[in-house]
Every structure is written in C-alpha cells, then in structure tokens.
Amino acid sequence: MYSTQSGKALFPFIITLFLGLCIYLYLPSSQGEQSNFSGAATQVTAHTVTSEENAVLIEAIGSARANQAIYIRSAQNDYVTDIFFNDGDLVSKGQKLVQLQSQEEELAVKELSINLREERRQLDRLTELSRSQSTAKSLLEEQLSRVDATEAQLESAKTKLAEMTIKAPFSGLLGKREISIGTYVSNTTNITTLDDISIIKVDFKVPEKYLAQLQLGMKVMTQNDAYPDKTFNGKVTHISSRIDSVTRSVEVTASFINEKGLLRPGMLLNTALELSSNQALMVPEKAVIPQQDKHYVFQIEDGVANKVEVHVAGRHNGWVAIDKGLENGQQVVTEGIIKIRTGSKVSIKG
Incomplete structure (x- = not known):
C-alpha cells in the first residue's frame, strides 16, 4: 500500500500530465480552425457606385386644387x-x-x-x-x-x-x-359643380431662407398614396409676394398637366421642389456607416473590404450622394457589414 505522503507527491504530477495532454489534443484543432476562419471569405451584398443626377430638394405637403372650379348657378x-x-x-x-x-x-x-x-x-x-x-x-x-x-x-x-x-x-x-x-x-341654387382638371395646382410652403433661390419654372415632383409607384412632374407657376410672418415661409404654387385625370382636387400631395441639380456618386443609404460626425463605407477591391471615409452631399428616398471618398465603378458593401472588418475577405452574393 502507498503511504499518504507518496499519494500527495504523485498528485501534482498527475495534474500536470493531464493538463499537458489537454493542451496537446486541443492546440492542433484550434490552430486548424483559426486557419480555416482566417482564410474563409464572408458573403456580402454589394452595390456598384455610379454617377447619377443628385437633386437638392425641399419637401412639403400640399392639397391639390383644380385649375378652375365653380358652382354652376342660374x-x-x-x-x-x-x-x-x-x-x-x-x-x-x-x-x-x-x-x-x-x-x-x-x-x-x-x-x-x-x-x-x-x-x-x-x-x-x-x-x-x-x-x-x-x-x-x-x-x-x-x-x-x-x-x-x-x-x-x-x-x-x-x-x-x-x-x-x-x-x-x-x-x-x-x-x-x-x-x-x-x-x-334662383341665382343662389347650386345646380352642379364644374372643375377644370386638365391642370392641377398645389400650394405649399417653402422656408424663408430659400426665397433668393426660388424662380418660376423650377421643377416640382409630387406623389399621392393612391399611386405609390408614380411620380408626377410639374413646375413652379407662382411665388407669393409676401412672407408669412408666423411661419416665416413663402407660399409657392406648382402646376401639373393632368392628361389622364389621375389627380383630383382635394388630394393630399407629397411635393418636392428641386432647388438645384448636379452629378454625384449615389449609394444606398444602408451602405453608409455614421460615426460621430463622419461617414464610412466598406469598399471592395480584389475581394477585400476596406473601410473608407466618405463625404455625404445629400440624401433622398433611401439614397445618399457622395462627393468625396469614392470613384465611379467601385463596389461598396450594402448587406453583411456587421460581419466584416477592414481587411476582411469577402465574396459577393450573386
């Protein structure tokens, strides 16, 4: 039989031997997995940057009215x-x-x-x-x-x-x-109504600070929930001579040719007045990463994603105009951003 002292002497040796065996068995597997992880490419969705027209827009809401509207009376x-x-x-x-x-x-x-x-x-x-x-x-x-x-x-x-x-x-x-x-x-009896809807007009407010930029003929776009996929194009036909002292805004009237009669008086119209327009690189808004007062995107080159800083010139309908940091034809990551870091290998879906 072993003595108590002999058992105590063997115990540290057994523990050390067990730990060594575990390290021996785990280390090759861990290194192999790490090697496989570092070599695998992460699948992402990408967008090719293109130069498109970038418009500076003022958005407002207004009610449609007929070009002419009366009650028919005798x-x-x-x-x-x-x-x-x-x-x-x-x-x-x-x-x-x-x-x-x-x-x-x-x-x-x-x-x-x-x-x-x-x-x-x-x-x-x-x-x-x-x-x-x-x-x-x-x-x-x-x-x-x-x-x-x-x-x-x-x-x-x-x-x-x-x-x-x-x-x-x-x-x-x-x-x-x-x-x-x-x-x-009699001359007070309403017989019916008559609306000239060949042209539909909409009145909306523009902040006072844009007054110097307003001109007749400026492009105006509008949409209504009845036609969610359709945009109607018109132009500014009247600019009020007065500034509203309460709202500090000027009333602008836009006219839209209504050939098919889709627009009707009383409709609520989401209107966008185009103040200016230029060419800019357009990327989906979800590709842009805001950090404090800066913006970044993951730009893909030779299968590797790198985080680059960009300058945002404007936003509209889910798109961002970039005027610095990217070039025409480059690809940026739009989906899978949280899975990658600078230098990550990526493969583009589709």
Missing part, C-alpha cells in the same frame, strides 16, 4: 324644363347644361323686334322729310332716340333669353346633379 329665376347632363360628365366650353322656362322672354324679344322694325321705318320716313321740311328735323331727332331706346331694350331682352339656357363657361368635369326637371331655381 342668373335668372324660373323652372327647369330640360337637363342635358349626367353626374360626372366631361363637358366642353359652351355646352348646354340646363334649360329654363323661357316663353315669356321669347315673346318679349319678338315684340321688341317688331317695335324696332316699325321705329326704323318711321326713322327712314322722317329722314326723307327732313331734306325738304325744316320742321321735320326735330321730329327726326326724337325718332332717333326712340330707335336707340328700342335697340337697347331688345338687346336686354335677348340677354335675358340667353340666360335661360345655362351653358358650361369652360371645359371640365361636372360634379353631382343637384336639381331635377321642374325645380324652381
């Missing part, structure tokens, strides 16, 4: 005898919409026309007499006055008769019909 008071339109009709300028009862006005025009012919006949007779009789000259002047008065009455009657037929004052889109045949209308 200038005369009477009963409706005929209606020549339906809800939502597209009409042309001068097209007949409503006919009011007009027999009385027609008779007045007929009567005055007869009276005018008689007054002119009398005028012609007195004109002949005035050549030989001096007393007829005063009668001639009186007759001239009668003719002029009758002509004025006839023109007034014709105007009233014409107003019994209600026509479209300009081309546009009608709204809902508010009357029926037999309705008694």
